[in-house]
Amino acid sequence: MVKRLSLAEYSAKIPKPGKSDYYVVVLLFRGDETKEFPKLKRHSIIRRYWSKDFLEAVREAIAVKECGNLTVDGKPLPKQDVKVMYYLNPVDFLKLSYLVSTTFIQEKMNIVLASLRKGDLRKAESELLRGDVFSIAFSNVAKAVKKHVIMVDVDTKDKEFLSLLEGVPVRFVIETQHGYHLHVYIEDVKDNETLRKLYSLNEAFSKKDSFKRLFGEKLLDKWEERLIEVKGVNPLEYVPTDEYPVYELERRDVREFVEFRS
Missing domain, CATH: 4.10.860 (DNA Excision Repair, Uvrb; Chain A)
Incomplete structure (x- = not known):
């Protein structure tokens, strides 16, 4: 069963912070580089908020974004170009x-x-x-984390590519504009074979020759670099909203989500 979660439901299910851990939520500029904001790159962090309470940090960030008072060099930032995101694992x-x-x-x-x-x-x-x-x-x-969750960024909504991840224990899926972010919890990984599969997929989408060796001619004509990517130590993730809905996979299998989307 696949269930869409509210932000409150999701926050109750994510890894709990340890004694010296905090959730870190950020406001990130995701607009294009323009002459209007020459100091900002496309992925510039504008503000950071941290708390033991995930929802508290999120609400503070959202309130600041929605008030429309974010400025750079005295110029207001368009609200649509500012995203509320958080580090996937609590920061120590x-x-x-x-x-x-x-x-x-x-x-x-x-x-x-x-x-x-x-x-x-x-x-x-x-x-x-x-x-x-x-x-x-x-x-x-x-870098200052104990890794609880691995993110797999799937930059397509093509079910054939999603199916390549069947067997990987995915707990949550956040839908993005172009694809999905899959959350694999370390505690759900029962053997090294799962990790080998993930990182061989990562290699397959970094070099076309590697993809061909792993899958032959299947989907080769649709191959794009980094179409599937295992993200680094502690990536930024979208805070779930109507724009970026989050789904829980009861059976922890991508096949559930593929069937749900069929």
């Missing part, structure tokens, strides 16, 4: 603080030593005084 802030401190010290020492070698004492001094610790913290957010 204790681990994050360790990563930040070691990275911060190492980066500072590298820059200072390079400046001293050049005899640039003024630059060495200014680097020691410059406190850019927050930028280092935010760049390490994705």
Whole structure:
């Protein structure tokens, strides 16, 4: 059985944060790069919110987005170009603080030593005084996790490609504009064969020759690079909304969803 979940229902089923873990929700700019916002890239994070309570962080982010007061260089950002997303796995802030401190010290020492070698004492001094610790913290957010969930990004709604993932224990599916995000929970993976299948699929959609070796001529004419991709350590995911609905798969099998969509 496939069931569409509300945001509240979904939030009750996602991994619970540990003692030093927090949910991290972000407002992400997903518009095209334009002259109007030259400082923003297509996937720029505008704001971050963290809480032990997933819904609390989400509601705060949504409220800020909906108030329409987000600006860059005094210019308002179009609401439709700002997405509410979250890191798929809770972030361990204790681990994050360790990563930040070691990275911060190492980066500072590298820059200072390079400046001293050049005899640039003024630059060495200014680097020691410059406190850019927050930028280092935010760049390490994705690494400070205990991995509970793997995301498989399927950038097509073609059922033939979805069927290639049959047998993989998928717990949730979030529907995107062009395809689906499949959530595979580590605790549902019973053997290494499942992981091998996932990563061989990842390889098959990085090189056409690899796809051909794995599947022969089947679907070769529809092949596109990264059509199916196993995402990295802790990817950003859409917060479920009417625009990005989330479904729970009772039997934990993609076949359920393929049949549901048929």
